[in-house]
Each structure stands twice: as C-alpha cells, then as structure tokens.
Amino acid sequence: MALIQAKNLSVAFNKKPILSSLSFDIEAGECLGLIGASGAGKSMLALALMGLLPDGFSASGTVRLNGKPLDLNNDNAMRQHRGRDMALVFQEPALNPIRNIGTQLTEAIQFTKATATDAYNMASEALAQVGLSNVFDRLPDTLSGGERQRVMIAMAMLARPALLIADEPTTSLDTVTQKEILALMQNLAKQNNTAILLISHDLALISTEVKRLLVMDKGAIIDAAKAPNCAKKLTHPISQTLLKAAQLPAKPASKPAASSPATKKPPPLLIAENLEKSYPASAGAGWNFFGRTSKQNRILENISFQLNQGECLGLVGESGAGKSTLSRLLLGLEAPTKGSITLAGRPLIFGTIPRQQRRQLSAVFQDPFTAFNPRHSIRRIIAEPLTLMPKTLMPTMPTRQTPNAISPDAITHAVATALTQVGLDPTSMHRYIHEFSGGQRQRIAIARALITRPEVIIFDEAVSSLDSRSRHQVLELITQLLETHQLSAIFISHDLAVIRAICHRVMVLDGGQIVEMGATSDIFNKPNHAATKRLIKAIPNATIKNTKKDS
C-alpha cells in the first residue's frame, strides 16, 4: 500500500478552484519529483498535504496516509501528523530571528513529552547529521543560507517522518550548496526510509534525484514519467518546454580567438590590475561611533584580468567568494583598497565617474523586483541613463534647442528601439513595471543597459532569480545581442551551466582570489582547482552530460 494516496484532491479559494482533482500516490521511501513553472500550484499542493492552507482556502477530495484518510481542513487533526509523519522544508529557511537554533529544534520534540536532556541530545544529533556543529546556541542570522537550510532539514527530520515535502528547497542557494543540500536530504531519507516529495521549477536540478516525476500546470497534473531518464520520457507540450528550458547548450567555442589573428588585435577594453578590497572588521555600519577597529577583512586580493573587445568573460564562484564586491568595483560604485581598473584606455575614476566612462559601461542586476522605480513609466526607466548624457557623447542623436540635451522625440525613439531589440512591444513604454513578469523585467533591464550604446555590460547574476524557462529565453537574448552589437560583457554567476552557455572565457573566484582562468571549454574539460571541480560537479543539469555524449 502506498504511503500517500491522493484521490481527486482539489483546493479552492473562496470557491475559486486553485487545484483541480489531483490524484497520485507516494510510495514509502521513494523520491517523487513535482515540477512546474511558477504559479502552477506546486506550493499550494504542499501546503494542502500538510493541512497548512491559509485562511480562505479549503481542500476537498481524499488523501490517505498509510491507508487512513486525512482531514486536511481540520487543523487539530493535522497537527498530530505535522512534524511527526510529515515534515516540510521551504525555499526560504525561515527561522525565528531572536531564538537560538537549539531552542527552535528542541521545542518540537518537547511536545512529544521527551525530557529536556533527551530533546537536547536528539537535537544535537540531528544537527550533527546535517553536518553542523557548535550551532546550538547561535542565532539564525549568524548562519549562511545553506547552513540555515541544513537546520531546516535537521528540524524536519527530527522525528524521522514518513514523508518529507521539500518545496524548492535549494532555489535560493548557489549551485554547489544546492548539490550538497540535495545529497544530504537523499542520504537522510534513505537512512530513515523517508519518502521525499521534491518540488521545483527546475527540471534539470531534480530529474537525476527522483525515481518518478509529475508535471503540474495551472493546478492540474498533466504529465508523469518514471526513472531512468524520466525527463526524456515526458510527452506533454508543456513538459517539453520545461525540458527545453533545462537544457543550456554550451557556447560553440569559436568566435573571438578565431577572428583572424593577421589583423591587428585591438587593445583590451577593460583591464583590472592587482585589485584588492578590504573592509574594517567590525562592519556593523554606524555602530562604531566612538572608535575604529584596525582589523581588516580582506574580501578581494590580487585580482588581475583583461576583457577583450567583443568578448564575453564569465566570473564564477560560490556565494561568499567575492563576486558581488568585484562587481561593485568594476562598476565604479566603490573604490578598491589597492589596484586600478582601466576602461578603454583610461583609468576608471571611482565615486564620480566621468560621463564618457559612464556611457561606456552599464549593468544588469539580479533581482527583477527591486531593479525599477515602481512609480516611473517604462520609458522613463529605460531613458534614465540617456537623459543624464550630454549630447556630445551621443553624436547620432538630434538635439533640442537647449544645446546640451537630447530631444524628447529622440529619446522616445531610442527607447522604442531598445524595447524592440529586447523583444518587447515598443508601445509598452507607457506602462508601469508591475505589469511585467520577471523575465520581461530582465528584458527591460537589458534595454536600459543598452540605451547609451555602451561598450561593456556587466551582468551581475542577471538570470539567477528567473525560473528555468525565462532564464533560457533571456540567455538566448543576451547571446544574440552581444553578437549583433559587438558588445563586450562580464557575466557574473554562481552557476557554471549559465556561464558555459554564454561566455568565451571564464575566471573562477574562490576566497577572494582568481584561482583559475581560461577558455570555457578548457576549464570544463580540464579543471585544475578544487573550487572549479566543485562548481562543475554541481551543475544541475543531467542533460548537459547527455549532450556531451551526443557530441
């Protein structure tokens, strides 16, 4: 008999259907994958199974746990199962910020009438199992995201539940940590014969982890497949798009090096030399009113590299490697402690970058939800860098009577062109940002980056918050734009698969230093440094390994 038997499980919000007639089984000890684009209703299913539907939502249909029907809408009845038979791990490792880790772990045990010492021992053991020691008395904010997710798993596995529901458990983590967390979950589940319901939008990430796969779309289960190679057995058109999105092809190793060596090679566009960045050790900004500590935390050390004309250079590293600091230095938002950056033959001046250099450099950032002023129209958002440019720097643009400003018509025209270039309707310039999806927002961000016709664009985790489908599309767009406009780019990411799909060369950052640099294919085929090997191993893409075989 299956562990979970769901029959015609539906969820409605004020009579409006959210999930419609889901029927599926989960066998004891198996790992079942549940895949779907964002908004497909995956999280709602997880909450419904736990009996944790928010106010206003109600479930119908039958769900049996070990043959006994569950009363999903009865909080008290479901409470007997939560944390004991069934546990839940969320995307965000949300812990009470003002309670220490130990207390939050033991409290669930205390309700099972274990003594305080027993609870302490069980909690310590659970923490040890997830590879954490000495965290019992620490507060959540002193742990990294990955460590917090380990705590969440320890908490979920405390009572050795029969079912662990993991709702996008690794989406907010970098790829290396992702891999570790998934392995850890699998391992613990095996030891305790716990079944896992693994929910994700990323087919590549989970297709190798699971024995069976369900695909959801618009609140219904539309497809299913069994291992091995379950991803390839999916037939529904929507599954196909998910599958396509999961496959990031490697960039054909050709272009810049191949451009005829006979012609004079243009000088590098951007040169970084011996960059170093340190912060005062007590970085608790503002607290330090009465004294200054002399201790320094060195974030970056000895960073030297060149970006050639027309090249896309990847910068990869685990979280905490110093990527975002380096990005801020390259953008001139912060000054390095030591070293210099040269942009198109001129040294980059930090703090007040001259207009000329501003035009040459632009950026696309990670979070599509905080990247735009919600009160400005798309036209104003995209045009912002342009309106700050004196006309002399945009020679092709017609002026107004006022000598040094670009005319509104020219701006409108430029915005329309930029929108077309990123595949959006030019008339959308009069709309506001809340009307656009995450993928469209990143397109708008790219349009803004293109508007001053820059020479270098820095993409700082530009596709990391997108679901796999929009990620795929945006990456295609970026590749195409870089080629048609002969742009140079630095592409920062924690995900080597993304880098591989788009960059000619890669540098690997670890512990604030560049530990490896070279052509993308070389790095992939012959990684030298341990950090690079970790990153390659963590690529969440079974299909890449397949494509390797194909080629």
Added chain:
Amino acid sequence: MKRGQSQIIIGGVVLGAIILAGLLSLIWTPADPLAMAINQRMQMPSAGAWLGTDHFGRDILARLMAATPLTLSVAFIGVSIGFIGGVPLGLTAALTPRPLIGQILMRGGDVFFAFPILIMAMLITAGFGGGAWVAILAIGFFNIPVFLRVTRAGALGQSHCTYIQSARLAGKSTARIAIEHIFPNIAPLLILQASIQFSLGVLAEAGLSYLGLGASPTTPSWGRMLADSQTLMGLAPHLAIAPGVVIVVTVLAINLIAEGLRQRLDPRQQNLLGRGQAWR
C-alpha cells in the same frame, strides 16, 4: 472601491465641514464671539444661542467657530515645519556616504525628541514669553525628529533596491536620486505620518491653550474654553461638553483619513500566497 477609500471619504467630509465652518467664521458667525452679556451668562442651548452661552454671556457656537482657524492652522503650520525640516534631514541621514553625519543627525534628533511638545512650549515661553507662535514652534520642533526618523527608515528600506544603484551608475547625483526616486516612493508613508502628526498637533494645541501657553486668553480657542468651563463645572456642566466634542470629532476625522491611507499602503492584500497571508 479601493481599500480605505470609505474612511478617507467620511473623514474628509467631516474635516471639510469643520474647515468650512472655520472659514465661514472669518466672515460670519451666529453672534459676536467676543461680545459679553453678563445678564445672559451660562444659558442653556436655545433658539437664540444654539449651544448656549458661557460665563460672560458669549455665544458658545460662535466662539467654537471662531477658534477653528487658529487651532487648525497652528497644528498645520507646526506639522509643516516638522515635515520641511525633518524630511531632508532624514534623506540625508539615510543616503550620506559618511556614517558620522548620519549618526550626528540621528543623535541630534534624539535630543529634540527628548522635549515633548508641552515641555518644549514651556521652555520657549520661559525664555521668550507666550503667544500662538509658541505652540507652532513647539509642535514644529517636536515633529522634526519624527519626520527625520520616518524618512530615514523609509529611505533605508528603498536604498537596497537596485534601481538606486542603476541610477547611481547612470550618473545621477545623490540629491536627484533622493528627489526623483526615493521621495516619491516614500511619499505615501510620509503623508500618512503627517496626517497622524496633524491630529496630534490639534490635541497639542488644545492642551497648550488649556494651560494658557497658546493664544492670548481673550482669543477664542477650544482648549481655553475648556479651561474656563472647568471652574464652573458644578454650575453649568454643559459648557465643558461642546468644546471637547468638537476636538474629539476633529481628531477622529483626521485619524479616519489616516486609517484609510494606512489601509491603502498596506501591501498585504496584494498576493494570495506571498508574505501577505497569516500563517495560522
């Protein structure tokens, strides 16, 4: 109807009526608010004097109306001083690249904050003598750190948004970023705070004139009328009721508007499954 709209409309209508009555008093009142008639003192409400007369025989309704412009404008100007002074300081405190300046502004605000309106008014009166301007200044000074704190907190909340970084990268000056990006996005928050402070300002003005620290004793004022009525509480309790009711209704109307604004600002209802739902 949008959330909070009904509160804003009801509060607005009531407050509007009070403001109109105040404006009307500038050209017409049912009787001369200053004319004494000792033989008709402490009358109960009647057709001749709708709310009765006070201990000097002056018409209470006329005095209430005549007091309205002063009270409302004192509170309004006071809050405006706080707004105009506090918002730029708060933006500076949040955006300055030098933590020391931010620290000094915040600590300076704390010093101002240590003087409640009443104590501030007493301090000014002790040094410079009384008058309606004392109330304005006291309310204004007290509100500067209030707006400083709210603005700083709001601006810090915005400053992690990467659109600020993009603007910086495009070469926008910090001042323009503050004006074009941050201020419009925290403006609703500031308007909400201003409406709350306005209602507190009305209460404070009434309290100050009750103690005789506001307008001069002969000028009609809500607080003063209450103070006068109190000595006669045993004889004519109705004198104390009318001014109090006017104050309560005014403050309630402003608070209702504020409540409506707050509900509009509340991002809770925006999505079904996001942070908005109570997990219970």
Added chain:
Amino acid sequence: MVRFFLRRSCVFLLTLFVASLAIFAMVEIIPGDPARTMLGLNASDEAVAALRTELNLNQSGVRRYLAWIGGICQGDFGLSYTYRTPAITLIAERLAITLPLALYALILTIGIALPLGAFAGTREGTAADRLITLASQFGIALPNFWFAVMLILIFALNLGWLPAGGFDGWEAGIAQGLAHLTLPAIALALPQASILLRVMRGALIETARQDYIRTARAKGLSRDQALWRHGFANALIPVLTILGMQLSFLIAGAIIIENVFRLPGLGRLIVQAINQRDLILTEAIILLMVALVISVSFLTDLLYGAIDPRLRRQRP
C-alpha cells in the same frame, strides 16, 4: 553585552549633556537678560542689578553653564526666586505626587493595552476585534484633559465615587492617596492605552504573517503555540518602542492632568513657576523632566537588548 551597555550609556550621557545645554541656552542665553525677564518691565534698574549679581549674570555664559551644571551634579538646582527655597526641595516634594501618578498611569496603560491588543490581534476581523479597534479610535481622539473633566463630572460630581481633585498628602494614608490619583491616572492612561493597544494588535498580526511562524506550524505547533512561542517576543519589539515614547507623553501629560485635578505635583509647580517668571525653578523642572524622558528611552534601549539577543551580541 558589556559593550552594548557601554555604548548605550555613552549615547545616553551625550544626549543628556546636549539637552541640558539647549535648555540653559534657551532660558538664560538667547533671550537676553534673564534678570529683567524675572523682575518684569516695571522693575528698577537697581533691583535688576542686584538680581544680576545674585545670579552671577555678569559672568560669561560658558562659566555660568558650568556652574549651573556642576551644582546640579551635586544636587543643587539653585534657589527658587519666588519661593526663596532651594529648587530641589520643592521638586522633591512635588515628585512624590507626579512620579506615583505617572507610574500608576503606566501600569494602567500596559494593563489595558497589552491584553486587549493581544486579544484583538489574535482574532483579526472578528466582531470583538472590530469593537476593540473602534473603541481605541475614540480613545486616541480623546484629549486627556477633556476626558479628565468628563471623569470628574461623572464619577466625582454625579456619582460621588471618587474625589474630584486635590491631594491631602501621603500622610493621610496610601488608600486615600491612591483614591485621589485614580481618576487622574485613568484620564492619562486611556488615550495612551488606545495607542499602545493598536500597536500591539498590529504587531501581532504582522508577526503572524512571518515565514518562521509557518515553520513553527509545520513543526506541529498549534496556532496559539506558534504565536505565543515565536510571535509574541517579536511583536514586543515595536510595542516597546512606542511604550518608551509614551512614558514621556505620560510625564508631559501629567502636567496638564495635575492642573485639571489640582494635584500639587510637578506640573502645577512648573505652570506657577512660568507664570511667576521664576526662571531658576522652571529651568530645573524642565531639565528634570527631559532627563526623565531621556532615561526612559535609555532603559527602553536596554530592554531591546533583553528581548532581542541580536543586539547584545559581541561583534566580531
């Protein structure tokens, strides 16, 4: 923890210093000649000169400030000009009424606001919640001095349950004293309690939406357990902020309420002092009140540390 305490203490002392400077400047330096102010326009030049000598007004402002603040540090607040008694003696007498009154009001505020706020906050949208919220709207709009007048009208003059005002001193018995302070304390507390109640309610509702509450629920805690074990302490942080401010409003509010109820407290004393232009006494009382306000916010800061362990952590 030690560093947290030291840092807060430094800020506390610095604020106190700047505030004292501001008070002294506002009363004695900026307006011009304090002796002339105290004696009024009709005073003879000789009398003014005599007072200037008595008050050492011929010295520089800095030296006078140092002498003033130095004296205060030793408990000497100067000699009240109208009463010809040390200001500290007058103040001490009056504090015996004002402090108990403020404390009484504070206890009432907390006693009313926290339970009702928690009750309403855990039942958002129910009839009971709406009723409490509506009542608190009225409470906030209530000017405390008018409310005081109404209380006198109803409970003292009409029902005769409690005294209408005045104070016979604590010698007359604690019960008697408390009876005289009850109506004033209610008048002070109810508007403040309405504010605090709404903050408490809002904070609880807000914490109930946090993801860690969901985590706690997934662990198997019931709604109430999750809220009480994880929501309450987090909700107390904003409540504490407001409470810290409110204590200063209670102290300031006591000035008005004492005048309504004719309680011979600090509030009555300062109004008299201002009317009689007794600058020495005024200055002393204002400094004391401001010091009280600053001390309260210092204590609030320390309490934050007690509730939120993140704040007292030793920074690496």
